[in-house]
Each structure stands twice: as structure tokens, then as C-alpha cells.
Amino acid sequence: MKRTFILIVALLFSATLCMAQNGMFFRNSFVSFGAGANYYSNKPGVTEAVAYGKWLLTSTGLRTSFSFNENFGTSGMDTYINGTVDIFFDPVTAIKGRNPSPKFRRYCLLGLGLVHKAGDNDFCCKLGLGCDMKISRDWRLFAELDALVLPSGFDNKNRTTAMGIATVGATYDIDFNPTGSRSRYETRDFRSDWFFQVALGACSFNYKGVGSFEERLSLITPVFEFGIGKRLTTTWTIRCNASGLYARSKEELYSFYNFRGDLMLDVCGWLMPDRRNPFFDVLPYLGASLVARLDDQRHFLLSAAGGMVFDFNINPRNSIYLDVRYLIPPSRFARVEEAQTSYSVGLATVMVGYSYMFSHKSL
Numbered sequence: 001m002k003r004t005f006i007l008i009v010a011l012l013f014s015a016t017l018c019m020a021q022n023g024m025f026f027r028n029s030f031v032s033f034g035a036g037a038n039y040y041s042n043k044p045g046v047t048e049a050v051a052y053g054k055w056l057l058t059s060t061g062l063r064t065s066f067s068f069n070e071n072f073g074t075s076g077m078d079t080y081i082n083g084t085v086d087i088f089f090d091p092v093t094a095i096k097g098r099n100p101s102p103k104f105r106r107y108c109l110l111g112l113g114l115v116h117k118a119g120d121n122d123f124c125c126k127l128g129l130g131c132d133m134k135i136s137r138d139w140r141l142f143a144e145l146d147a148l149v150l151p152s153g154f155d156n157k158n159r160t161t162a163m164g165i166a167t168v169g170a171t172y173d174i175d176f177n178p179t180g181s182r183s184r185y186e187t188r189d190f191r192s193d194w195f196f197q198v199a200l201g202a203c204s205f206n207y208k209g210v211g212s213f214e215e216r217l218s219l220i221t222p223v224f225e226f227g228i229g230k231r232l233t234t235t236w237t238i239r240c241n242a243s244g245l246y247a248r249s250k251e252e253l254y255s256f257y258n259f260r261g262d263l264m265l266d267v268c269g270w271l272m273p274d275r276r277n278p279f280f281d282v283l284p285y286l287g288a289s290l291v292a293r294l295d296d297q298r299h300f301l302l303s304a305a306g307g308m309v310f311d312f313n314i315n316p317r318n319s320i321y322l323d324v325r326y327l328i329p330p331s332r333f334a335r336v337e338e339a340q341t342s343y344s345v346g347l348a349t350v351m352v353g354y355s356y357m358f359s360h361k362s363l
Helices: 002-018 091-096 213-217 267-271
Strands: 029-040 043-055 060-073 076-089 104-117 120-134 139-150 161-174 194-206 220-231 236-248 253-265 280-293 301-313 318-328 346-357
Touching: 029 060, 029 139, 043 076, 043 161, 060 161, 076 120, 091 104, 104 139, 120 301, 194 213, 194 236, 194 318, 220 253, 220 346, 253 301, 267 280
Parallel strands: none
Antiparallel strands: 029 043, 029 161, 043 060, 060 076, 076 104, 104 120, 120 139, 139 161, 194 220, 194 346, 220 236, 236 253, 253 280, 280 301, 301 318, 318 346
């Protein structure tokens, strides 16, 4: 069941990223190639990286990046391979609007992905700052400084660590359109289209060793959530949430908390961007989160989530929603007798919530 649910969410996102809104998928997208150096565990190394991305808004975009990092370990070269999905943001463009001749750009980014070292796999987080400079019609030179955050337990480390990565390289713009005006499907300004949410529900802890449906029902516990979000376009929404309360395994009941950021796709808004004040919305989403048990907060873990929101709009500012989600933390979050595989642990959650648009509504 969980694999089917996650597959449906992933397919909805893939369909959107493989089909352009209004048939313009490749406009304002780019491919970049780079190389540089890394520093990890007090030892230097070398890095090669490649990325593909797209500016979804005049100031914000999405990219998928992969890097191959070789670091001088205690017994030769250690290899770390990671892939992340990053949200990048240009703060100057957000304030001033798109520059008709953007020779120089700057951005910050936040990403979640997977990291692999021989015999070990885990989630990782990326924080970064970068800039690029236009050198021809379609080419730019870029420089980027990233911190790849690796959770405690990965690579036999008993605490959270970070790999510093400095990369330089070239970016090829695909159908870049710098003179385009702000789309009428995009939020008017930074202060518009913000909402607040609060929700109550139930979650069930899943892991290898839980068998029958009745056994899963016995692990159900209450969960509470609140958060804030912003509609970016008629298609894309972001939100940040804090949730948690209790989780139950067959061995114990314990408290946990989860801080999460979600990127949400409004399916109805994507298919019908000109509609206004709809009664019903369907929003599949993918999220990156930090999860920790209250009995061991020093060892917080990175995790991924996929879900679907069914939103019933009472009026333009108020709505009631149903949120169905599956959260995948690292297997060591379970702490149960039976050995777990890499992604066998999860939290299935169903919540009913209330959403209020507290700022100016422009979409």
C-alpha cells in the first residue's frame, strides 16, 4: 500500500515536470557542469558535479543535482556519491523583479537527497550559496559553495557532520527569456498569498516485523500539526510544518517531533490556470524533514515524505482539508528488535485540518 501511494505521488510530480505548463517546459531551464574541492573529517578531496534545473518563477526554481566526491580517508580515497533535489532562490530578483539584462545573478539553495558510501546509505541535506556571470548568449560561468549535511549514524559518525564543497563550472541556458514579464499566474509580491494551517489526526508506525492489519491498527497514535505556507503560482505552493506527538512500536510508546518543508502541486490549478475561487483542489506533494525522538534529540535524522492534500474551499480565505502522508525516516529511527532494511521504516499519517489565508490573496 505505501509503495503504491508513494508511486502515485511521484508519478503526478513526474508528469508535471515532463509536461510544460502551456507547453513551455524547457523555457528558462539550464544544465550545469562543474568541478572543485571538498573538505570532510579534516581531510581534503575533489568533487565533480552535474545539475539540471528550471526557473519556475522570476526568482525561484527547482533543480536536480548529482555530485561525485572523493575524500582522502584513513585508508586511501573514500568515495561519496549524492543526489539532491534543490530549491534555489534569488533574493535580489524577488525584491526588484527580473532584470532585462541579467549579466550577474546570485542565489541561495536548500535541498534534500540521498548519499551513498560503500556499505552505507542515508538521507542528506544541502545548504548553498552561488552566483553566475553571463559570458555569451547561452553560457554562464558559476561558482557555488555548499554544505552537505550528513546525519548522525552515517559513515560511522556519532554526531551530525558536514562536507564543505566548493565548485566552479559552466551553465548552459535553454531558451532563457530574461525580458519576460511576471506571469499573471504568479503571486504579485512577497507579502501576498500566505496561509496558516492547523490539523489533528492519527499516525501508524510501520516497520519490518509488523504483520497483520490488526497489528498495524494497534500502533495508531494521535498527531498534531501546524504550519505556514505561500502560494507561488496557480500551480505551485510551498509550506513549512511542525508536527508530532506520539509514535508506538511493539516495544514502546515515545514522543517525537518533525519539522518539514513541502513543495505542493495544485493539479486543478495546473490544468485550469485561469479559474478563480475553486471549491475543490487536489495537491500532491513531496517534502523534506528533520525528525527526532524526544528521548534523543541530539541525534536528529533527515527524512523524506510524500503525500496528498484534498482541499475543500469554504470561501476565498478559509478551507477544510484532508492530508494523507507517508514519512520515510532512516531505519535506526525504529529501535526495534528485528533488523530493518534501508527504507523499511515509515509513519503513515491521516489528518483533518483548517487553512486560513491571512494575507492579500492575488491568485
